Each structure stands twice: as structure tokens, then as C-alpha cells.
Amino acid sequence: MIDVQNLTRTYGDTTVVDDVSFSVQPGRTTGFVGANGAGKTTTMRMIMGVLAPSAGTVLWNGDPITAEVRRSFGYMPEERGLYPRAPIAEQLVYFARLHGLSRAQASARTEELLSHFSLVDRADDILDALSLGNQQRVQIAAALVHEPRALVLDEPFSGLDPVAVDSMVDLLTREAAGLPLLFSSHQLDLVERLCDDLVILSAGRVVAAGPVEDLRSRGADRYRIEMQGADAAWLRDVQGLQVLDVDGPVALVDLDGIDAAALSRLVVDHGPVVEIARARPPLSEIFREVTR
Ligand SMILES: Nc1ncnc2c1ncn2[C@@H]1O[C@H](COP(=O)(O)OP(=O)(O)OP(=O)(O)O)[C@@H](O)[C@H]1O
Numbered sequence: 001m002i003d004v005q006n007l008t009r010t011y012g013d014t015t016v017v018d019d020v021s022f023s024v025q026p027g028r029t030t031g032f033v034g035a036n037g038a039g040k041t042t043t044m045r046m047i048m049g050v051l052a053p054s055a056g057t058v059l060w061n062g063d064p065i066t067a068e069v070r071r072s073f074g075y076m077p078e079e080r081g082l083y084p085r086a087p088i089a090e091q092l093v094y095f096a097r098l099h100g101l102s103r104a105q106a107s108a109r110t111e112e113l114l115s116h117f118s119l120v121d122r123a124d125d126i127l128d129a130l131s132l133g134n135q136q137r138v139q140i141a142a143a144l145v146h147e148p149r150a151l152v153l154d155e156p157f158s159g160l161d162p163v164a165v166d167s168m169v170d171l172l173t174r175e176a177a178g179l180p181l182l183f184s185s186h187q188l189d190l191v192e193r194l195c196d197d198l199v200i201l202s203a204g205r206v207v208a209a210g211p212v213e214d215l216r217s218r219g220a221d222r223y224r225i226e227m228q229g230a231d232a233a234w235l236r237d238v239q240g241l242q243v244l245d246v247d248g249p250v251a252l253v254d255l256d257g258i259d260a261a262a263l264s265r266l267v268v269d270h271g272p273v274v275e276i277a278r279a280r281p282p283l284s285e286i287f288r289e290v291t292r
Pocket residue numbers: 011016034035036037038039040041042043
């Protein structure tokens with residue numbers, strides 16, 4: 001488990017990461033989100049030891065993290081880390097060898113990863129000759145090639161088309177099973193799909209953190225009601241309900257006094273019903289609320 005404890009980074013008088021604490025647990029995917037400049041990259045660099053914190057520490061399984069542990073991590077830095085003019089397979093083998101794999105293991109692993117991304121026939125091409133999406137795939141392959149103990153990925157999905165995203169998600173789900181995985185992203189739909197836990201950063205501070213399910217279920221008790229054929233506008237006259245929206249037979253309401261059982265009875269008594277269902281806010285809404 002990676003424990004980030006009270007990490008702070010200042011540049012001159014400006015604090016860009018301010019007392020940030022969270023943990024990344026094994027077998028759980030943790031999404032790291034925040035507006036541009038919130039401090040995600042700076043935090044990840046401090047986790048990886050490429051930037052010294054002004055204060056705070058990082059622990060690995062309860063002990064202060066060492067350079068050796070960090071070397072065993074798979075890291076995809078924001079500035080990426082591969083050589084633009086070198087053939088991709090050669091680079092992957094080289095990185096695997098740097099991490100102690102034998103030549104045979106390094107070649108087998110490289111082939112496996114290139115094959116996952118359908119890049120086997122590009123193995124001898126230089127990185128720069130590939131499309132941006134394919135370059136991104138090779139960057140991820142480089143972070144995975146040595147079978148890391150944990151993954152820290154700075155925007156691994158940026159610039160990928162939906163098919164490439166799916167293939168990356170597949171690979172990460174398989175390769176990161178059982179590992180702590182932290183990744184930053186601006187694509188909240190993707191974060192929602194992939195993450196177990198979430199850390200939301202705003203102006204250098206953690207403004208919300210925890211299991212995605214918990215974050216989505218906190219706040220208002222919201223329901224979606226669909227009447228059969230009939231207009232749902234009558235709900236506006238019900239005491240103890242806040243009606244957020246009515247669109248013909250469909251209404252979105254927050255409970256504001258009455259409980260869910262009472263609402264169900266009222267709705268069923270009023271006429272034929274298609275659905276009464278809990279409506280949890282999407283991540284994008286939570287994000288907007290906590291970063292406001
Ligand atoms: N070397 C530096 N000197 C001064 N300020 C810096 C330096 N590096 C980063 N910053 C500032 O720190 C803040 C946080 O930047 P950081 O790159 O960590 O944010 P981010 O959340 O990763 O943003 P993005 O989503 O745009 O990548 C920004 O305001 C940035 O300008």
C-alpha cells in the first residue's frame with residue numbers, strides 16, 4: 001500500500017500541494033482528479049521521488065519508501081519517458097533489462113505487451129514514427145514491462161480514442177490486479193468506470209477522497225420517477241419533496257422530509273408507474289460540487 005502523508009510542496013511563496021494525504025491500496029484503482037494546475041503531477045512526482053517534498057512523507061507498506069521500492073514501481077510521467085528516435089521493442093527490452101529481467105524474459109515480456117496492443121509489426125519502428133495513440137500505448141508498456149509492484153500513471157488515457165481506451169483499460173485491469181494503482185485523469189466518465197477509490201484535489205488540497213460508491217451516495221437522496229403515460233408534474237404539490245426536474249412523465253426529485261417508502265406509496269397510488277429508482281449523481285456533478 002502507498003501512503004501519502006501530509007505532502008506539501010512550495011515554490012517561493014506559493015504552495016502548490018498543501019498537506020495532501022491519501023492511500024492507494026493493493027488491488028484497488030485510485031483515480032486522481034482535479035482541475036488543471038490542482039497539483040496532481042507535482043504530487044505524483046513526489047511519490048516517485050523525482051521531486052523532493054517541502055514537507056510530508058510517503059510510506060510503502062507502513063515504512064518510509066526507499067529508492068529501491070520506487071524503482072520497482074511502474075511510472076508513466078507527464079513528460080513521458082521514452083526515446084523518440086529508438087525502435088520501440090529495443091527500448092522495452094532495454095527497460096526490462098534495467099529492472100533485472102534476463103534477455104529472454106525481457107524479450108518475451110516485450111512481445112506479450114506489443115501483441116496486446118497489436119504493435120508486433122511495428123516492433124522495429126522508432127517511437128516517433130507511431131501515431132500519438134500508439135506512442136501512448138508504448139509508454140504504458142514501458143511502465144508495465146518489469147512487472148511492477150505498484151503503478152503511478154500520469155494521465156495514461158489522454159489523447160486516446162475510445163477503442164484504444166478500452167484496450168488500455170483491459171490491459172490495466174489484468175496487469176494491475178492485486179497492485180496499488182494510482183492514475184490521474186480529466187476524463188471523469190472513465191474514472192467512474194475504472195476506479196474503486198477517488199482523490200479529488202483542488203488548488204493543492206484534497207477536497208474529497210474515498211470509495212467512489214461512498215462519494216456518489218452521499219448528499220441528497222435523489223429519485224427518478226417515471227409514470228406510465230401520465231404527467232409527473234403533480235409531484236410538485238407533494239410536501240417533503242424537492243422537484244428538480246419534470247419532463248412529461250419523468251421527474252427527478254430529492255427527498256426533503258418524506259421517506260422513500262412514503263414516496264413509493266404516493267406514486268403507486270397516483271397511477272400506473274414505470275419506475276421509481278434511486279438516482280445517484282454522476283461523478284462530474286460531485287466533482288463540480290466539491291471543487292466549487
Ligand atoms: N517548477 C515549478 N515552479 C513553479 N510553479 C510550478 C512548478 N511546477 C509546477 N508549478 C505549479 O504548480 C501547480 C500545480 O501543477 P501540477 O502540474 O502539479 O498540476 P496538475 O494538477 O498536474 O495540472 P494538469 O491537470 O494541468 O496537468 C501549477 O500552478 C503549476 O504552475
